[in-house]
Amino acid sequence: MITLHGFAASNYYNLVKHVLLYKELPFQENLLYGGSEELLAISPAGKVPVITTNEGLNLSESSVICDYLEETYPDIALYPENSSERAVVRQIMKVAELYFELPSRRLIPYAFSGTEIPESIKDEVRQALDVGVIAISRLCQFSPWVAGDKFTMADIYVYYVNIVASFGASQLDWDVPAEIHGMKTWNDSMSQLAITQNIEADRQANMPEFMQKVTAQIQADNAK
Numbered sequence: 001m002i003t004l005h006g007f008a009a010s011n012y013y014n015l016v017k018h019v020l021l022y023k024e025l026p027f028q029e030n031l032l033y034g035g036s037e038e039l040l041a042i043s044p045a046g047k048v049p050v051i052t053t054n055e056g057l058n059l060s061e062s063s064v065i066c067d068y069l070e071e072t073y074p075d076i077a078l079y080p081e082n083s084s085e086r087a088v089v090r091q092i093m094k095v096a097e098l099y100f101e102l103p104s105r106r107l108i109p110y111a112f113s114g115t116e117i118p119e120s121i122k123d124e125v126r127q128a129l130d131v132g133v134i135a136i137s138r139l140c141q142f143s144p145w146v147a148g149d150k151f152t153m154a155d156i157y158v159y160y161v162n163i164v165a166s167f168g169a170s171q172l173d174w175d176v177p178a179e180i181h182g183m184k185t186w187n188d189s190m191s192q193l194a195i196t197q198n199i200e201a202d203r204q205a206n207m208p209e210f211m212q213k214v215t216a217q218i219q220a221d222n223a224k
């Protein structure tokens, strides 16, 4: 059986979990946090999620895991058959990750530690997010799904990436999804899916323990 390693407060962990549930693949979860030796042994960059495949291969990087799951278990498909359409779906995923999620992620440590965000960092993140907002607006259709009339991997990817993007933008008092035509309605539809709701319940259950770890890490860093 596939093992999904990581923790439920992680948006990347949850996007891979959503793919596994959507494809109706049996899997077990193994709770691992960043920085643990067990994680470093299976994840080259020490990031979650990781899956251990049925062949015993440990695989990290969410988009790579998504591709692996689609290629190995194509029955419940999440990419279009046509290679150009498939490339567009992957383009949306990549753009959302690079220009939406990653810049916003820079603000998380400040929010967790309650430290004021330096103006220079805010400016950098605003500039990067500006690119992301324009790119997502140009690429995504939200009619009703991200890439058109079919639900694809891009819906799952953008939804979980957007959780961090919205959180980051809220630190800048900026309602990013409101600027992207169709995104809020689509986001509401995504959040009402049964799979999303189950994952959200698990996320909430994990949050207190995750925040304890974060607080302990901040205290340890401050004591250095």
Ligand SMILES: N[C@@H](CCC(=O)N[C@@H](CS)C(=O)NCC(=O)O)C(=O)O
Residues within 6 Å of the ligand: 010, 011, 012, 013, 033, 034, 035, 046, 047, 048, 049, 060, 061, 062, 063
């Ligand atoms: N590029 C990675 C990013 C994954 C990532 O940033 N995971 C975070 C949790 S959301 C993590 O492992 N944090 C722990 C750490 O950095 O120590 C992916 O696509 O899977």
